[in-house]
Amino acid sequence: MKKIILCLGIVALVVGLNACKSEKEKEAACAPTSLNPNGDSELALLMRDMAKLSEANAIALREGKELAPYKGEFTAMKKAERTMHDFDEHFFQSMSDNYLNTLQKLYEAHPEDRVQLHNNMIESCQACHNQICPGPLKRIDKMLVKL
């Protein structure tokens, strides 16, 4: 009996350690890719532009200025080549659609609705990143604008 308990203990420990490791690996894969030995993927480059646009808009909205120009180029994210592959493709595609919809709504909105719609858009970044790529979340959290 003791042996069985000991064995179960060892199995639990090994499983636990592995879970920890994969969490760390996920973060590393989503860190700024200058640290990434595989180089910059198309998706990583697009994400950097998405982050820059969202940061510029957060500043503009806080100062009551116009949104930064956006011409629809982020729709390419759905087919962009990526570094990360260990997630469900269906999840990625539906979260991408969700993000692209919130972005379009922001650019079609009346000025008085823009802060709310910008925040909805940032929440769609967070929703995807929470699940598959937590590394950039700290940066993304700062893009929310107080109403």
Ligand code: HEC
């Ligand atoms: C549908 C899921 C999804 C959405 C939505 C999403 N991201 Fe990402 N993001 C990813 C994935 C996956 C990566 C890793 C890129 C790779 O695999 O090459 C990434 C990478 C990044 C990176 C790191 C890029 C680098 O330098 O390596 C930043 C910053 C980032 N995203 C910011 C954002 C911001 C800001 C938004 C919203 C405006 C956003 N993301 C929306 C999935 C998403």
